[in-house]
Amino acid sequence: MDAIETNSLGRRFGDVNAVESLDLTVQKGEIYGFLGPNGAGKSTTINMLLGFTPPSSGSGTVLGYDLEHESVAIRQSVGVLPEDFGVYGRLTARKHVRFAIETKGADDDPDDLLGRVELADVADRTAGGFSTGMKQRLALAMALAGNPDLLILDEPSSGLDPNGAREMRAIIREENERGTTVFFSSHVMEQVEAICDRVGIMRDGRLIAEDAIDSLKDRFDADSRLVFTLDTVADDIVPALETMNGVTDINADGNDVSVVVADASRKAPVIEAVGASGVTIKDIRIDDSSLEDLFATLTTGERPTSRHAEENAANTTQLIREADQ
Structure with missing residues (x-):
């Protein structure tokens, strides 16, 4: 029962x-x-x-x-x-x-x-x-x-x-x-x-x-964000990544390149593409969508537009988990 x-x-x-x-x-x-x-x-x-x-x-x-x-x-x-x-x-x-x-x-x-x-x-x-x-x-x-x-x-x-x-x-x-x-x-x-x-x-x-x-995240293909720290950002890397299947957003800030993919299965191809571009990858960070992102997608029908809001939600959840340990 x-x-x-x-x-x-x-x-x-x-x-x-x-x-x-x-x-x-x-x-x-x-x-x-x-x-x-x-x-x-x-x-x-x-x-x-x-x-x-x-x-x-x-x-x-x-x-x-x-x-x-x-x-x-x-x-x-x-x-x-x-x-x-x-x-x-x-x-x-x-x-x-x-x-x-x-x-x-x-x-x-x-x-x-x-x-x-x-x-x-x-x-x-x-x-x-x-x-x-x-x-x-x-x-x-x-x-x-x-x-x-x-x-x-x-x-x-x-x-x-x-x-x-x-x-x-x-x-x-x-x-x-x-x-x-x-x-x-x-x-x-x-x-x-x-x-x-x-x-x-x-x-x-x-x-x-x-x-x-x-x-739920797997079923509804919640966004994942990959943040690459590179030795240098080539002029052609952003246009090349923008044309890839499954990439929904991309942003370059200094030596960091942030790539959002709508399907978790697209992470590996994006990583391979960046590695094949000739730059040196110093670090990769993967930020999967939070429950807040999933909630917004399901209740409004729109994907979150603020990547800063997503990062803050993910960081807050991580701090909560660490505090509880």
Whole structure:
């Protein structure tokens, strides 16, 4: 049994199809990234999964419970971190968590849950003075009440600085290692790329792609960029490369030549062509497209035009991975 499964799930609001024919599968034990631009249908989907919004068509289950007929059981079994969670400023962290435990009818130790999100030392502080990161971790502690098999996290890194985002990712990984399935909705592509096993991408109410990130890049022929550092850039090298099959962009800057290919299979011919031109290749760097590039391609139908933006996205993702190690 999958953690989440929907079959032709849909929701209409008047003449608007907010979600249409959604076939979504989230496997037990994975971290699944749920992506899409504003208005794509992500929030409506989450509300249907939790039983807050009834579907107009189709069906689905969460942890084996039917969306329409067993919504109370779903909410009792799932931990939810909503977007823009608001704390009660006069209540302590412990009282927040105790309230969540009582609501779930569970018997957790509030201090244990606070310890799991690294808030044990502030259990008796009122939440009104917490930083954004602390509030997010408090919300996650409340979501962990009842030891849920599934966590639904809506923008868990929203408003966090890099250190706070790194701490949140570490906590999510720890919970996943305990066996918890994580459904992770976010606009921050670098965060998703750093943590998720698979992703689903929504556009205009439809799921347009679903797979592991690397597999999606292979399926949709995401761009790759080769940056050559040469001893000298001959006058004819750029025109020659521009005529090659699969080359979509080329730029020369000093002794660096940047070549973008739309198909990964075209990397080798480009490298051979540069080597055969008579120049000395001092260095080659290959920058494959980031999830942000793939997201832009799938949701807008256009390939990114800013190579600086692609480089920044790739560098940011690499820094995230290094920080997590």
